[in-house]
Amino acid sequence: xxxxxxxxxxxxxxxxxxxxxxxxxxxxxxxxxxxxxxxxxxxxxxxxxxxxxxxxxxxxxxxxxxxxxxxxxxxxxxxxxxxxxxxxxxxxxxxxxxxxxxxxxxxxxxxxxxxxxxxxxxxxxxxxxxxxxxxxxxxxxxxxxxxxxxxxxxxxxxxxxxxxxxxxxxxxxxxxxxxxxxxxxxxxxxxxxxxxxxxxxxxxxxxxxxxxxxxxxxxxxxxxxxxxxxxxxxxxxxxxxxxxxxxxxxxxxxxxxxxxxxxxxxxxxx
Amino acid sequence: xxxxxxxxxxxxxxxxxxxxxxxxxxxxxxxxxxxxxxxxxxxxxxxxxxxxxxxxxxxxxxxxxxxxxxxxxxxxxxxxxxxxxxxxxxxxxxxxxxxxxxxxxxxxxxxxxxxxxxxxxxxxxxxxxxxxxxxxxxxxxxxxxxxxxxxxxxxxxxxxxxxxxxxxxxxxxxxxxxxxxxxxxxxxxxxxxxxxxxxxxxxxxxxxxxxxxxxxxxxxxxxxxxxxxxxxxxxxxxxxxxxxxxxxxxxxxxxxxxxxxxxxx
Numbered sequence: 001x002x003x004x005x006x007x008x009x010x011x012x013x014x015x016x017x018x019x020x021x022x023x024x025x026x027x028x029x030x031x032x033x034x035x036x037x038x039x040x041x042x043x044x045x046x047x048x049x050x051x052x053x054x055x056x057x058x059x060x061x062x063x064x065x066x067x068x069x070x071x072x073x074x075x076x077x078x079x080x081x082x083x084x085x086x087x088x089x090x091x092x093x094x095x096x097x098x099x100x101x102x103x104x105x106x107x108x109x110x111x112x113x114x115x116x117x118x119x120x121x122x123x124x125x126x127x128x129x130x131x132x133x134x135x136x137x138x139x140x141x142x143x144x145x146x147x148x149x150x151x152x153x154x155x156x157x158x159x160x161x162x163x164x165x166x167x168x169x170x171x172x173x174x175x176x177x178x179x180x181x182x183x184x185x186x187x188x189x190x191x192x193x194x195x196x197x198x199x200x201x202x203x204x205x206x207x208x209x210x211x212x213x214x215x216x217x218x219x220x221x222x223x224x225x226x227x228x229x230x231x232x233x234x235x236x237x238x239x240x241x242x243x244x245x246x247x248x249x250x251x252x253x254x255x256x257x258x259x260x261x262x263x264x265x266x267x268x269x270x
Numbered sequence: 271x272x273x274x275x276x277x278x279x280x281x282x283x284x285x286x287x288x289x290x291x292x293x294x295x296x297x298x299x300x301x302x303x304x305x306x307x308x309x310x311x312x313x314x315x316x317x318x319x320x321x322x323x324x325x326x327x328x329x330x331x332x333x334x335x336x337x338x339x340x341x342x343x344x345x346x347x348x349x350x351x352x353x354x355x356x357x358x359x360x361x362x363x364x365x366x367x368x369x370x371x372x373x374x375x376x377x378x379x380x381x382x383x384x385x386x387x388x389x390x391x392x393x394x395x396x397x398x399x400x401x402x403x404x405x406x407x408x409x410x411x412x413x414x415x416x417x418x419x420x421x422x423x424x425x426x427x428x429x430x431x432x433x434x435x436x437x438x439x440x441x442x443x444x445x446x447x448x449x450x451x452x453x454x455x456x457x458x459x460x461x462x463x464x465x466x467x468x469x470x471x472x473x474x475x476x477x478x479x480x481x482x483x484x485x486x487x488x489x490x491x492x493x494x495x496x497x498x499x500x501x502x503x504x505x506x507x508x509x510x511x512x513x514x515x516x517x518x519x520x521x522x523x524x525x526x527x528x529x530x531x532x533x534x535x
Binding site for chain 2: 042043044047127130131134135136138139140141142143144145
């Protein structure tokens with residue numbers, strides 16, 4: 001019987017870990033350069049500001065309707081699911097607490113991130129990838145307009161501002177969704193539901209969600225733009241990098257979520 | 271870019287894509303205000319040479335001097351300074367798709383100069399007038415035909431009044447009439463602006479029409495650097511083959527192909 005080699009699976013795992021670290025290193029480097037361009041770019045500050053505002057409109061304001069609907073519905077769903085269990089303990093009055101905490105700490109930031117990945121992370125990869133294929137990135141460079149400063153920095157700044165804003169909005173809509181059940185299915189009025197929510201929440205519940213949303217903004221921008229720049233020749237490559245941007249971003253966002261939730265738990269934030 | 275002698279010069283320039291050497295130590299000079307055409311078939315390395323001259327590819331060895339700066343060793347800031355003095359008209363136009371034609375032309379002016387918006391507007395109109403696209407200022411690049419995109423790209427390349435204008439395959443993919451229009455546009459610019467012009471092309475007729483001198487590239491080597499008249503008289507077999515449009519035989523084609531991968535054959 002041939003001896004099973006331990007080396008081979010280990011080298012496969014090692015190779016995968018190494019590739020993962022190299023990828024993260026690349027994303028971190030891209031974000032670092034984008035930050036550096038925010039302060040030391042040769043591009044005109046006023047025009048960069050205009051581009052960032054335009055991005056903020058597209059990324060943030062454009063996402064408000066879809067995020068409102070989704071988190072509102074998730075608020076209703078959380079209330080229904082929570083009520084199913086709470087009713088058995090005769091604790092239906094805790095439904096406001098359940099919804100408020102699960103939305104602000106977890107679902108608000110996460111659902112916002114996933115919607116933004118679908119709307120904007122994919123668009124970053126497709127936009128930059130297409131520009132690479134059509135030589136627009138080269139054109140920017142030959143005009144002495146650095147592609148990272150020109151394209152990534154405005155997106156990064158817009159994301160860092162808009163993700164927390166969208167998350168707060170998502171929290172609010174989730175709570176409103178929960179209140180629909182609270183008013184119709186539990187013995188709340190709209191006013192008592194909101195004050196119960198207010199009593200249930202600590203500032204740290206909202207803050208931890210916002211901290212997560214800022215890290216999500218970094219991940220989504222970094223991965224989306226990195227995939228765009230890594231696009232090879234040909235239009236099918238744009239599709240590949242867009243898919244890859246979405247899949248990788250979702251994976252990393254959930255991973256980052258896990259790490260931060262664990263950190264908040266250990267440090268007593270939970 | 272007030273330099274004595276050549277405005278662009280390459281010295282023993284080698285460029286690699288990965289392990290593959292594309293340019294095998296080419297040396298050349300481009301004199302101020304001359305029109306140099308780089309002529310060669312596909313895979314000859316002519317586009318790579320152009321990309322090296324504008325700093326998009328770093329040579330693995332050798333030097334490429336543009337206006338007194340060696341791009342092989344230039345810092346990012348030095349490279350930016352050189353790039354503000356050159357204009358490159360890309361093969362497919364490479365206009366920024368999210369901006370109108372006018373905004374594309376205005377882009378370098380807005381970013382690199384402190385001109386008033388109204389002055390920039392006037393300059394954009396002048397540049398678009400020069401390439402005959404004045405009525406298309408507010409069109410998006412996707413609404414233009416191939417020839418119009420190239421002309422718009424030329425207007426953008428000229429926006430900063432560059433000292434050197436580069437053209438990548440100006441007539442590729444265009445019908446003969448539009449291509450002839452681009453050629454005469456280049457000829458007009460040559461007379462009107464007195465700038466150095468470097469054109470990369472595989473179109474013989476267009477090359478002989480616009481060039482003062484021609485560099486013939488083949489398999490990453492310069493086989494000739496001569497005036498158009500000298501070139502017509504050349505007896506070099508590869509040049510004769512190119513000028514007379516004789517196809518490669520099957521075997522030499524393979525050798526050519528291999529030569530891309532290794533220089534030993």
